[in-house]
Amino acid sequence: MSLHTQDDPELRKAQEERLREVWKPPSGWFFRWTDVNNNRIGVWYTLTAFGFMLFAGVLALIMRTQLAVPENDLVSANTFNQLFTLHGSMMMFLFAVPMFEAVSIILLPQLLGARDLPFPRLSAFGYWSFLLGGVFVGGSIFFNAAPDGGWFMYPPLTTRTDLSGLGADIWMLGLSFIEVSSVAAAVELIVGVLKCRPPGMRLNLMPLYAWYILVVAVMILFAFPPLIAGDLLFEMERLLGWPFFDAAKGGDPLLWQHLFWIFGHPEVYIVFLPSIALFAMLIPTFAQRHLLGYPWIVLAAVGTAFLSFGLWVHHMFATGLPKISLAFFSAASEAVAIPTGVQIFAFIATLWAGKVKWSTPLLYASGSLAVFVIGGLTGVMVAIAPFDWQAHDTYFVVAHLHYVLIGGTLLPLFGGLYYYWPLITGKKLSDRLGRIAFWIMFVGVNLTFFPMHLSGLEGMPRRVFTYPADLNIGWLNLASTLGSYLFATGVAVLVVDLALSPTRKKAARNPWNAGTLEWLALPEDEDWGIRSVPLIESRYPIWDQPGFVAKVDEGRFFLPDAEEGRRETIITSVLDAKPVSVIRLGTPSVKPMMTAVALGAVFILTTYHLYLLAALSGVATLACVLWWLWDTAEIPEKPEKGIGHGIDLPLYISGPAAPGWWAMFITMMADATAFSGLVFGYYFYWTIHPDFGAGFDRPGVYWPMVALALSLASWATTVAARELNARAQVLPARMLLIAGAVLAGISIFAGLRGLSGLDPKANVYPAIVYVLVIWTVAHAAVGVVMQLYTLARSFAGRMTPTHDADLRNITVYQHFFALTALVAYLTIGLFPEAGL
């Protein structure tokens, strides 16, 4: 028998004490909310999203009550518009997407056997932004100020301030703010999956949930930014009168539809794939065997993600686009059925091959798949353009979309709730109540939405607050309304079950006998995440690796201790999960919350046209961010630390091995995508207007080229500074940083100089040129802040030749900035000039 140090129970107890001390949550009525542990943030996040879902559900019930009988007058047409807009928007932006992020923030650290994800403070920031924005948007209905343009907010109805009120601004600005938090969560999740896996968890051993989360988070990165770009144009039009969507001044409402649906269709998969991910975790558990076809599932996830970006125009079939373009999108819509089918077959095959235990979670999983498939079938119908022309904007579409969303998002989440509740609370939910709730909901969904296919085909348009009696669809609508109340009853049973949970006794650990890492969690929760970070050799380590659980619990794997009193986790390499370093994690702090409040104020004050205060909040946000960043990337007290088993890892890394570098890179991908949305706008106008830009003042060639040259020079000096700094040439590096800041500063003037003489209100051409230039110079300004910040870090001794994470990260920013400047200035400077 080996005499391992961990055999000593005294030592283990001391280690546990130290870990408990380090991971202790803050206490006090206010300070408890400054916690940044993802386990806790995730729970708040989930509860908040669940609350928004219930709220949006109540709105739906009011709508259904209004529609129960023909010519009803329970609510006015105006209120009804607010109801469906807020219901749809909240369900999509405040429930479906955040819910997936919330659940993943809870599950991922456990699934990956990490102490925590790399940026706990970022998660906290995302949560507070979400809460603030959500209350702002949702609360507007109590002031009769809710948005009323439908969840896709088509202009021109919504951009004309004489036709729509404050609601439209609330939608645009409130939801833009929430999109910021979604992107923040996506960054956290991507870096978490890529860099925080336990040693040995190579890509082919990663739990499928993690694969899906990776894929979905990347989708968010490419789907949300075009919408943010659209929001930007939208608000420019509403607040400043720049005519992006105003056909009278050369704009085009179709551009909004493009930008919206480039987001909107992938969105459907963004909310659906996480549910499939939940199935991929619970099906092997209840079949008690490995999931069949692991690479096939990865294919399906990646394939769906890609193809779903080629579908957006199928929402625009009725807008008169060239048929040949429609055909491309129709083709992609049919192709996406292939990977969806593959996933479902892999699940069925797994169940087939195992000995299935019929449990409540599995009941939800199979029931929701049945509902989803019906929605999928009608989806294939509406993906065929001629059918769509018939069914467009009727209740047929309402039926289709709810089958998909309820079968694809809501019911699977409830299944996941039953499955994962013991993980989060240590208690099981009632199997009996769960089944009762399921069957009530199942009947309810079908009774609500099946008749809508018929009422739609009978000619009931969507988004009407009432219908005439002689259309003869009264009975169909009555059935729908009864069904919706039945559904609500089912949800109420589920809520009762949750409410009874605290009275129940603790369940056993790993009550379903699952094989994946997250079930290491103990019923009496510890805040440290995992006792020791395991070495992974299989996809289902609890099943396959002998003595696995005991070894983790006894701290026999890596990083069992917190000698220095710091929160830490292990960073590994992307492909093979080889340990590369230990990082220190953020501790509880008010900074994330304050930053969220300051940023929220920018959006909210802008809604009420209080521009001066909004600008001040902007300054406050910047201050908060810098204050927050100042103690990141700190230089550790010693270069390396042992994680056990004779392995020593560095405590500081920079460049592509470091999580911070990845976070910057990923954020910049999102940024570049938003920018492409704007550039798309420019060329979109160019294609539809034969004489785009003719008859207006233009920026000319000179100033854009000067601005470009200066921007590129600023980029080059930053790169040079990085290189010199790494060679210990600190003084020249600092000089170059100063030079870079000065060059970028002058580029701002040059860029703006080119705009003189252009009137953005007059026509869409000057307006879009303005937007491209403003976007670029704003990036130059941020670049200046970064260069000066790095300089300050260098002077403060927080950045040295060997500890240069800051400089490496801002260089990533500069690469993207150079690209932005290149595209923007070449476009506006040369394109119309070339006489095309």
Place this chain on the structure above:
Amino acid sequence: MRRLVKRARSLRVTLWTLIVPPTTWAVHFLFSYLWAAVSCAKLGEWARFPTAFAIGTVIALLVIVAAGLIAWQQARTPGEPAPHDSGTDVDRLRFIAYSTLLLSGLSFIAVVFTAAPVIVLSDCR
């Protein structure tokens, strides 16, 4: 031939190689859409069997097939017996290679789907 197989097997596979086939689809798709949109808007018509479109499609298919062939060779790298899901270097290589192969198949079909309407439809109306 044997040399080629060996070359293919020794190539490094990463997450980036995994997304080569679907990215090719995406580029081809975007290219087709923009081509159609611009020619319909600017010329008012869509030439039957436009040459650039055909060349683009062939190139896309070739890239996808090449990625698929390389992946196929790598997926057959000899190593432990099935089921090939342990944490070894070879199994990780096989896994990415096999997934890439599957994605090549899907991307191939998707490119063909995109190209098919061009044969049937010939104008912008």
